[in-house]
Amino acid sequence: MWNNEITRQLGIKLPFVGAGMAIVGSPALTAAVSNAGGIGLFCLGPGTPEMLADGIDSIRRLSSAPFGVDFIVEETGFGPATTEAHVEVAIAKRVPLAVFFWNPPEERWISELNRAGIKVWGTAYSVESARRLKALGADAVIVQSHEAGGHVRSDLGAMSLLPAVVDALERTPIIAAGGIADGRTAAAAFMLGAQAVCVGTRLLASDESLASAEYKERLVRAHGDDTVVTTIFGPEWPDAPMRVLKNSSVARSEQGNMPPKQLIGETVVFGRSYKMPANSAVLPTTQTRGDHEEMCLAAGASVAAVRSIEPADQIVRDMMTDAWALIGGNNVKYPPETGRNR
Numbered sequence: 001m002w003n004n005e006i007t008r009q010l011g012i013k014l015p016f017v018g019a020g021m022a023i024v025g026s027p028a029l030t031a032a033v034s035n036a037g038g039i040g041l042f043c044l045g046p047g048t049p050e051m052l053a054d055g056i057d058s059i060r061r062l063s064s065a066p067f068g069v070d071f072i073v074e075e076t077g078f079g080p081a082t083t084e085a086h087v088e089v090a091i092a093k094r095v096p097l098a099v100f101f102w103n104p105p106e107e108r109w110i111s112e113l114n115r116a117g118i119k120v121w122g123t124a125y126s127v128e129s130a131r132r133l134k135a136l137g138a139d140a141v142i143v144q145s146h147e148a149g150g151h152v153r154s155d156l157g158a159m160s161l162l163p164a165v166v167d168a169l170e171r172t173p174i175i176a177a178g179g180i181a182d183g184r185t186a187a188a189a190f191m192l193g194a195q196a197v198c199v200g201t202r203l204l205a206s207d208e209s210l211a212s213a214e215y216k217e218r219l220v221r222a223h224g225d226d227t228v229v230t231t232i233f234g235p236e237w238p239d240a241p242m243r244v245l246k247n248s249s250v251a252r253s254e255q256g257n258m259p260p261k262q263l264i265g266e267t268v269v270f271g272r273s274y275k276m277p278a279n280s281a282v283l284p285t286t287q288t289r290g291d292h293e294e295m296c297l298a299a300g301a302s303v304a305a306v307r308s309i310e311p312a313d314q315i316v317r318d319m320m321t322d323a324w325a326l327i328g329g330n331n332v333k334y335p336p337e338t339g340r341n342r
């Protein structure tokens with residue numbers, strides 16, 4: 001039923017992208033989204049190239065469907081998140097898709113990946129950054145709007161940003177990220193000209209995500225005004241705005257009371273045990289001990305639509321079935337060949 005430039009580009013059934021989520025994502029989550037007919041992304045974050053290779057092998061053990069690897073382009077407290085060696089792993093493993101997040105990738109990475117037959121997408125947060133990615137040769141551009149959970153740069157919501165980028169990029173397909181967590185919001189993104197949706201927060205509350213049980217419960221309990229964009233988190237990635245659930249550490253910093261320097265918990269991240277400093281940006285997983293009131297609980301404004309923790313394949317199918325019904329399904333032949341509602 002769905003047939004547009006994104007489904008054809010990757011040979012997938014549903015124009016649904018499972019967002020890369022370092023630390024809380026998992027090979028199981030990536031594989032579940034791909035097995036449901038969408039495309040799951042796997043984001044290692046600043047782990048070693050060997051860990052990336054292991055992650056890719058794990059995905060392949062769980063799925064033979066296409067999937068993508070998501071690279072953060074940034075220097076972090078753990079070192080550069082993406083290096084030539086990481087890109088070489090993607091090429092050696094012949095992953096179907098590579099996605100770059102936060103900063104634009106090195107131009108040579110794009111040509112090396114393309115030469116190996118790998119599709120390359122970039123993530124934009126404005127018309128200008130989308131134009132830059134198109135000029136670099138991206139096969140599609142993910143447009144992340146202000147509602148998105150986790151690290152977020154855009155000042156604009158999807159209603160303004162998406163149509164502006166769709167118009168500016170003309171033939172390059174656009175994928176909407178931010179605020180999409182049910183059939184209604186997915187349908188709205190398609191009506192604005194997106195050819196696929198990229199979903200993070202809704203999948204964070206899936207069985208397969210590695211978020212701690214308390215983190216998931218807080219997502220289910222949260223309302224639409226329970227998130228905020230802040231720069232307080234991240235000795236590991238300083239001064240980067242993040243949308244998170246409000247908690248005590250956020251409230252304290254809003255009142256100008258910075259927390260005393262102390263450890264807030266312990267976890268395992270990138271294969272080693274880690275003592276979490278105050279305002280750590282490391283998200284709590286099943287391996288984390290500590291007080292969630294002090295932790296970084298990345299989540300999007302779409303958290304209002306998260307009402308239960310479900311298997312990821314169920315989430316993908318429900319969202320896309322509802323979106324299809326709202327768009328009008330076969331009756332109005334949507335999405336049309338161009339994928340644009342013009």
Ligand SMILES: Cc1cc2nc3c(=O)[nH]c(=O)nc-3n(C[C@H](O)[C@H](O)[C@H](O)COP(=O)(O)O)c2cc1C
Nearest residue numbers: 019021022101148149150178179199200201298300
């Ligand atoms: C918990 C969490 C962690 C995230 N981590 C990453 C990441 O490591 N790499 C990345 O490219 N995007 C990351 N994102 C952003 C997503 O790629 C995506 O843009 C966003 O989730 C879309 O908005 P939504 O949360 O409203 O669905 C993260 C999002 C969340 C909610």
